[in-house]
Amino acid sequence: MIKYVSAGDSHGEMLVGILEGLPSGMQIDEDRINFYLSLRQKGYGRGRRMEIENDRVKIVSGLFDGKTTGAPLGIIIENRDFKLNKTRREFTVPRPGHSDYGGTVKYEFSNAAIPSERTSARSTAVDVAAGSLLLDYLKIFGVKIFFFVKSIGEVSKDINTIDEETFEKVISNDLFSLPEMYEDFKSAVDRAIEKRDTVGGEGVVVVKNVPPGIGGYGNFSDKLDGIIAQFVMSVPSVKYVEIGNFKPGVYGTEFHDEIFSNGKRIFRKTNSAGGIEGGVSNGEEIVVKFGFKPIPTVLKGINSVDLTDLSNKKSVYVRSDTCVVPAGTLVSAMRISIALSTVFSSQFGGDTVSDVSKNFDFWLSRRKKFWQR
């Protein structure tokens, strides 16, 4: 089964990920991984650190001639500013909204800068490497993952899906925005920059081509929606996760997606369920929405206390970004890539890419009455 774990501090020498359980024979596309790493780094409203770094993945094990061997992949991303920036951060006034306070209490630090070494967004770079690497695993099943920013600050556009062509446009702008929203989103970020403040927003991930019957309901931990919720809610700054379109005022007959058949597959004309019913996919697009709070490091500071003497102080400013919604949306998509990969690998098994592919094809062929590509 595919499993993933990571280590790495924001200002350490490198980030490290271990990705276990891939089948053998899978070609690794380092260029694509590096492309996704570069996507994470760009983003209108991100701070200067992004200019310094230029993340490159290095896979130190589990490959032979560029293909997986079934052995665990060691994934390394060096922190390029490690050599540039040797000044150690130290402060004792926690930033409201960050892990500074809770982490310092938990671990009894005298330096409130330590928790964010692990919790800052920097650690998500290796998640992006793992998640984008796994896009090739998901490709065995025909699955594709698209994403876009749905709102920044008060500016929002309520759409629930995009097509591949639009997705290409989304990832070619630095706000991962639908083209028509770009200027409005940019202005929303600019207003926050002007105020020396930060701004949040919302993202959407759309997973295409997941057949019905993926996930499970044996126990709560098998449910696809619950698994996705954990992977996304634990992305830095995420405060809510939604599957589909929750609307409190609608009745059952309005909410639920009527079932039709077109001879080729069973389908819906609506997607309130967001592709998951009862913990299991239903053959429609899986639509995951999530909201990011504004990041806690604000130029003008927020009222806080000095943990050494409990006196009132403004929180410190640490080199940071104004808006992480685009990068955070990408990270959430890559977390969903990891989540889905664990679920698919558990459901279809397989030692080699050929095994996995054949297991899936056979599975699908037995269910072709209900769903075909």
Next chain:
Amino acid sequence: MIKYVSAGDSHGEMLVGILEGLPSGMQIDEDRINFYLSLRQKGYGRGRRMEIENDRVKIVSGLFDGKTTGAPLGIIIENRDFKLNKTRREFTVPRPGHSDYGGTVKYEFSNAAIPSERTSARSTAVDVAAGSLLLDYLKIFGVKIFFFVKSIGEVSKDINTIDEETFEKVISNDLFSLPEMYEDFKSAVDRAIEKRDTVGGEGVVVVKNVPPGIGGYGNFSDKLDGIIAQFVMSVPSVKYVEIGNFKPGVYGTEFHDEIFSNGKRIFRKTNSAGGIEGGVSNGEEIVVKFGFKPIPTVLKGINSVDLTDLSNKKSVYVRSDTCVVPAGTLVSAMRISIALSTVFSSQFGGDTVSDVSKNFDFWLSRRKKFWQR
């Protein structure tokens, strides 16, 4: 470490739960468990099954003289209608919104009634037993869990916390409603009954007295918000989970909860974060919100297809409820009880209640500068 797993079908002989890792010496309060089981069963808008059943917990192992021994607890809840209702359900037209379709495709059933044997709300009874049993474990840490229904249908009241006194009122009405909302909620259910339809809504869980520093951020799976999200999103009908108060339009300086100290503890005057920052508790109330879709079994049916020949049919009606928001809110609270128990047990260890209690007291005493009861 505390772990929980369950088995049991909706129309089987009994539900079974196994709860591992409790310390020894904990008094089990079966009356309280049965009280929570009865809370789950009542609920304005629930169907007739509730009248038939009268759930009682039976703990078949892991106790000696009514106290835990450290061995796993076997938790049994008999399905009282098992003997009454021997008629097997069978249908081939899946209910949109239910697991009928995805489950049938996954497991290749010829009977679309089988998936809901496991996914129907019935299975949550044993979760309620486990979660309410664990309230006594959480009491070692002073932690209390309150909950209430925040909206039914279009009727909503946006509050984020309640006190103990109000909670007593909440659980003494059959909608788990704040007293001032009861009539409006009741009317919302009545409107759905009248329409032969179903209606969803939202619930809130408030966890009191969690000190700062609970949870973790080592890896994504350690984060308290992510753990809670999985436990709640996997409750039947839940479509979103939120921690605190996400509001897309606010700036960082507005959103984040300023930090103050009053000599006795560090505190906030606001709680946008919902008690969790960076995956770790911050000493404020943990506030979890979640939304339930209307349940899929509607009296008048929804357009669907017959899986045997793919012809258009209305979905079947299966004895069911109009509104599960109250019961679902309770279930979510009990899932959070389980989630927190796993986190506390991993953080504080302990073989006996005395060990656990002492470990926690010592932990707290070293951090008393920041947080005291």
Next chain:
Amino acid sequence: MIKYVSAGDSHGEMLVGILEGLPSGMQIDEDRINFYLSLRQKGYGRGRRMEIENDRVKIVSGLFDGKTTGAPLGIIIENRDFKLNKTRREFTVPRPGHSDYGGTVKYEFSNAAIPSERTSARSTAVDVAAGSLLLDYLKIFGVKIFFFVKSIGEVSKDINTIDEETFEKVISNDLFSLPEMYEDFKSAVDRAIEKRDTVGGEGVVVVKNVPPGIGGYGNFSDKLDGIIAQFVMSVPSVKYVEIGNFKPGVYGTEFHDEIFSNGKRIFRKTNSAGGIEGGVSNGEEIVVKFGFKPIPTVLKGINSVDLTDLSNKKSVYVRSDTCVVPAGTLVSAMRISIALSTVFSSQFGGDTVSDVSKNFDFWLSRRKKFWQR
């Protein structure tokens, strides 16, 4: 993935097991399970409790028309003497060799009888139910599990494999003995009975028809030998686990099993490795050996101390057996059935029996150059 966990006390009302992750469509053979439960209960040298009980499995969930549905199986075995024997055991002098002392210290009991409520051999009945149920899962892969007692006391016969016909003879005698050893084994037990003492011995499990390439070596927890070792070493009374034939004095060229091909499959003429090389099966029989210490409850008592005042006392006698080697050998075989089922399910995935079967057949067909049935 197949997972198993249990609860249940020796003198409680019932034992409970939960078996998750089985594919749907698997016919459950309750008669075979009950047959294995009866095998566990017989055994020359077992005490009177065996006469009282007559274990019958009850599967309370996860079945429809006798076939698995993919939902977790709740497995119940009632303790029939629960009603007969209401006298609570209580003592304060721990039996050397039992969990009485360590358990009492860990959990701070005032009654040293409590730990063995969970650690006594009684709890293994539900393991036998789960393991024998899973024999049908392993049958999908053609895998069969045989076992026999290799030694009792000083009487031993050093053989490493048996065929199906002999296995039938083994399980039709009450010492699970090769026919030629029965009288000698019986005398060994009789000598212990006469001495009012207990006696240990050794068992062997032979797993037939496992193709090469089962297991893994990604991390230590993937290795088939390590997984088997954990499942067997944790059987009550087991003190060693061996895979194949360790002999310290032999050289590499003597120990290692030369590789041959006969056109149909690659094979060995020897089996020092016991079917596992580098954590992965090699296509030969998997041979697991293990040794049981004599059980700790001896009629004449052993020097011990009273935990209340630390005075010297003889350990108490609790109704017990003279020799558990036959039952323990069966239990070890059933534990190996569970262990292998988890490994196969993780490697081959599959939602239905047809999926699993097809996945395996395809896997095998791609490797038929090396191994055919």
Next chain:
Amino acid sequence: MIKYVSAGDSHGEMLVGILEGLPSGMQIDEDRINFYLSLRQKGYGRGRRMEIENDRVKIVSGLFDGKTTGAPLGIIIENRDFKLNKTRREFTVPRPGHSDYGGTVKYEFSNAAIPSERTSARSTAVDVAAGSLLLDYLKIFGVKIFFFVKSIGEVSKDINTIDEETFEKVISNDLFSLPEMYEDFKSAVDRAIEKRDTVGGEGVVVVKNVPPGIGGYGNFSDKLDGIIAQFVMSVPSVKYVEIGNFKPGVYGTEFHDEIFSNGKRIFRKTNSAGGIEGGVSNGEEIVVKFGFKPIPTVLKGINSVDLTDLSNKKSVYVRSDTCVVPAGTLVSAMRISIALSTVFSSQFGGDTVSDVSKNFDFWLSRRKKFWQR
């Protein structure tokens, strides 16, 4: 809870380990880790690779000022010969006894050299780093781990414990031998070298100062002996694991360790149980024995087949060792260090070293009637 996972190929750029769940504030002793790494590399009878490499640990995350922060440790060991030896190994004749055959079948390689990239002893270097780092964690509990080689080839000395002074002598010779055995062991290795063959042997690990009550018996996976068995059986070349002194011919009254009290602690005069009864420690030394098969790479080759055409061939010789018993014994001891650390961390919890230490001291003080240091 402490968790450990690794990645890394024998001829890759580096080995990577991730060690999660350590408390904060633990001083890391890199010198000691490097000393243990050097112990692993020496060993009379090891091949030339050992001369090339000189392993040094690099911890890239989870530290601040040399102390743990509670964040995961990224552990790196560079393969120094990575730059020297760019010649890729390729062969198609599997070595009997190695993972070459099973791994090649499982993963459908055309090159039988790939499996041993992961399964060769090289990967254990990072286990040694993690395990020796954790010796400082175990020191919080007063626990010490000693080890020695008990036999090489036919030369054996049957002792079951050593003291600290002797252990110092053991690790200062290159066979981890008791001084009186050194010459005999050396001759045994020399005889194998002369024969161009390889030789196995046995090792013993003695864990001192574990109080009674460590481990558990809730389910099979909680049992201390089972956990240790998995960690040791999965060490390359290990074929058996034993706890204590199994002797088939002895009676219960002879085998079991009588219990005594000396006012300060309950103790035994014998240690047949090897310190574990019923899955839980009993306060005596934990004694783990294990046997290594001779390594499979022999200079003169063993009969095998070419996997491309199934013709008979001699297995290839790959630069290797004659005897890995000393290094393997060290590796097993370090695996036991990891195993025990996971168990202690789960039992005692704690966010900081002070928490852990206080939790343990309190635990012990409540049990001081039975066991004191």
